[in-house]
Each structure stands twice: as structure tokens, then as C-alpha cells.
Amino acid sequence: MNEILYIVVPCYNEEAVLPETSRRLREKLETLAAMGKISPQSRVLFVNDGSKDRTWEIIRALHEECPLFSGVDLTRNRGHQNALLAGLMTAKDRCDMAISMDADLQDDVDAVDAMVDKFQEGCDIVYGVRSSRAKDTFFKRFTAEGFYRLMSLMGAETVFNHADYRLMSRRALEGLSQFREVNLFLRGIVPMVGYPSAVVEYERGERFAGESKYPLKKMLSFAMEGITSLSTKPIRYITLLGFLIFLVSIVMLATFIVKWALGMTVAGWASVxxxxxxxxxxxxxxxxxxxxxIGKIYLETKQRPRFLIRTVLEEDDG
Known part of the structure; x- marks a missing residue:
């Protein structure tokens, strides 16, 4: 029996791109089902992350038009990572594997074929990794690659040049559901799940329409979120820095004592x-x-829900 695939797509103000995204994803699912690679019960699951435009109206219309489309409507905007998790947890009990991808069509839809092949070979997690950044500007390439290197330096285990385009099996999703932290950084949490994994390279395209949801300021915030959620190395570096400064102060004190004993005056205010x-x-x-x-500890101890779902579009809602 062919496995059921759910493609989970978090959406925030994506009305400009949804018609084209839905068309391409529908073609992909129908093609894979016709080839016998996936079950005809496979679906595209759009997650509306509190959009302020017509995103949810379009998702509802797509669902009413075609049973291949389903949707989850969150009660308010909870951010990309929480919206993605909401979609994956909704799909978990309905599918054999789930692929997460962004709505902007920068992730190559044709890479889904190779991901499904890797799954059928026995891989529980398949990471979509950019093959190159030749199309990026120097600034974009420098900051993006610097992001991954900084994460690695600070002890956060991630897959280089991998964002959130990945396949996860049902048992990998079950494993992910056991991670209960409020401060989500899925790029670092998923590798912790374990299970056999593989990489599929693809050429990342330009955004089809709309505006990027990750400007530089948000990327910096995202990096800080990932580092502090996954590693305590920054605190260890502070401890090491404090120890080195203490050693320097001891050397400076000894130097000043020697100079004072020799009657040499200590010059100026500049050094002080x-x-x-x-x-x-x-x-x-x-x-x-x-x-x-400390702020993260404060948020974690509150144990507030990471997302609340208002509506899930089911088969009989069409």
C-alpha cells in the first residue's frame, strides 16, 4: 500500500503567491499518485498563521474546490516555527510522511520526488539542502552562510544551508512531538530526533511573489533564538572571558607594583x-x-501553549 504524504505549508500574508503554490503542489501530488509513489489520500496542508490579508479565504476556497487541499487556522500569529509545528502535529496522525516547505516557491517542488525516494529507501528524515548560493547577492550569501557558521561555533547542531524544507516520517514526527520547549528552533531540534537521515540537494529559486518574511533584523533575532535555545556555550564563553580578564588584571597589578618599587610613575588617564x-x-x-x-527560563516555566487552533478543514467540510 502506498504511503500517505502531507505537504505542510505555513502561510502568513501569502495571498499573492497561494494560487500558484497550490497549482504546483496539486500537480506534484497528482503526478506522484499516478506514478504509484504515494497514496491518492495525500494532501497539501496550509497553515494560516494569523494572516491579515485574504490568505485564509483562499485556503478555504481551495479546500472547497479540491479535496487535495486542507487547512489549519491558528487563533493568532504565532510565528513561522510555531505555525510549522502546528501543521506537522496536525498531519502526524493522518500521514505516513510529511514534507514542510515555505509558501513562496523558493523551495524546488521537484525535490519532493527525491525526498519520497529516500523515505522509501528507509530514511526517516530527509533534509532539503541548497546546492549553491550563486544567485544570491554577496551580502545575502555572506550573512546566510555566516548564520550557519555562527550556529555551529556556538554549539547549535544544524545542517549547513538547510532551512525548513524537509521530509519526516510518522515516527520522526512522534519523536518531535516529545520536545516540549516553548522556544522553538526546528532546524536545531530535528537533528536531535535521530533516526536514519539523508540529504537532497536542490537549486533554490527566487520568491514567486510577495515580500520576504525574514529581513536581516529578523534573521539576527532568529539566530539568537536558535543559539540560546540549543546551547549554553555563550555562558561558558563569558566564564572563560572573565577568567582571562582576571589573569590580565593580576599581571597588570604585578607590573604596577614593580614600577612603584622602582620609583617609576604610572602615566596618564587614557589607559584607566x-x-x-x-x-x-x-x-x-x-x-x-x-x-x-533567564528570559527563556521564564517563558518555559509558564508552559503556555505554543499555538492554538481555531479551525481544521476536514474532508467533509468541502
Whole structure:
């Protein structure tokens, strides 16, 4: 029996691109079903993340028009990661495998074929990885690759050049459901799930329509979220830095004592002022990093729901 595939697509203000996205995904599912690779019961599951435009109206219309389309409507905007998780957890008990991808069509839809092949070979997780960034501007390429290298340096395990385009089997989704943290960074959590995995390379295209939901400011915030959610290395680096500064201060104290014993005067205010500003800046930076972790502890202890679902479009709703 062919396995059921759900393609989970989080959407936030995507009315401009949804008609084309739905057309391509429908063609892909119908083609794979005709080839016998997936079950005809496979679906596209759109997740409306509190959109302010006509996104949910379009999703409802698609569902009424064709049973291949389903939808989840969140009560309010919860962010890309929470919306994606809501879709995956909704699909978990309905499918044998789920593929997550963005609505903007930058992820190559044709890579779905190779992902399904890898699944049928025994892989529970298949990562979609960009084959190159030749089409990116220098700034975009530099910041994006710097993002992955920074994550690795700070101890957050991620797959290089992989975003959220991936396939997960039902048992991998079951494993993911056991991670209960509120501060979600799925690119780092999914590798922790384990199970056999593989990589499928694809050429990432341009956004079909609409505006990017991840400008530089949001990417920096996303990186901070990932680092502090997955690693304590920044705090360890602060401890190491504090120890090194303490050693330097001991050396400086010994030097000043020797100079005082030899009757040599210690020159000027410049070194004193620089030291004060440097130490003050390091203290504020350290407090900021520690504050990030304390803030996350505060949010985790509240145990608030990561998302609330208003509506799920079922088969008999069409």
C-alpha cells in the first residue's frame, strides 16, 4: 500500500503567491499518485498563521474546490516555527510522511520526488539542502552562510544551508512531538530526533511573489533564538572571558607594583579610562547574554501553549 504524504505549508500574508503554490503542489501530488509513489489520500496542508490579508479565504476556497487541499487556522500569529509545528502535529496522525516547505516557491517542488525516494529507501528524515548560493547577492550569501557558521561555533547542531524544507516520517514526527520547549528552533531540534537521515540537494529559486518574511533584523533575532535555545556555550564563553580578564588584571597589578618599587610613575588617564569602558561594556554584554537565558527560563516555566487552533478543514467540510 502506498504511503500517505502531507505537504505542510505555513502561510502568513501569502495571498499573492497561494494560487500558484497550490497549482504546483496539486500537480506534484497528482503526478506522484499516478506514478504509484504515494497514496491518492495525500494532501497539501496550509497553515494560516494569523494572516491579515485574504490568505485564509483562499485556503478555504481551495479546500472547497479540491479535496487535495486542507487547512489549519491558528487563533493568532504565532510565528513561522510555531505555525510549522502546528501543521506537522496536525498531519502526524493522518500521514505516513510529511514534507514542510515555505509558501513562496523558493523551495524546488521537484525535490519532493527525491525526498519520497529516500523515505522509501528507509530514511526517516530527509533534509532539503541548497546546492549553491550563486544567485544570491554577496551580502545575502555572506550573512546566510555566516548564520550557519555562527550556529555551529556556538554549539547549535544544524545542517549547513538547510532551512525548513524537509521530509519526516510518522515516527520522526512522534519523536518531535516529545520536545516540549516553548522556544522553538526546528532546524536545531530535528537533528536531535535521530533516526536514519539523508540529504537532497536542490537549486533554490527566487520568491514567486510577495515580500520576504525574514529581513536581516529578523534573521539576527532568529539566530539568537536558535543559539540560546540549543546551547549554553555563550555562558561558558563569558566564564572563560572573565577568567582571562582576571589573569590580565593580576599581571597588570604585578607590573604596577614593580614600577612603584622602582620609583617609576604610572602615566596618564587614557589607559584607566579605556579599561573602565572595556570592562563596563563586557559586564553589560555578559548581563545581556545571561538575561536571554533567564528570559527563556521564564517563558518555559509558564508552559503556555505554543499555538492554538481555531479551525481544521476536514474532508467533509468541502
Amino acid at each position: 579610562i579605556c579599561s573602565v569602558w572595556a570592562i563596563g561594556g563586557l559586564i553589560l554584554l555578559s548581563l545581556g547574554v545571561i538575561g536571554e537565558y
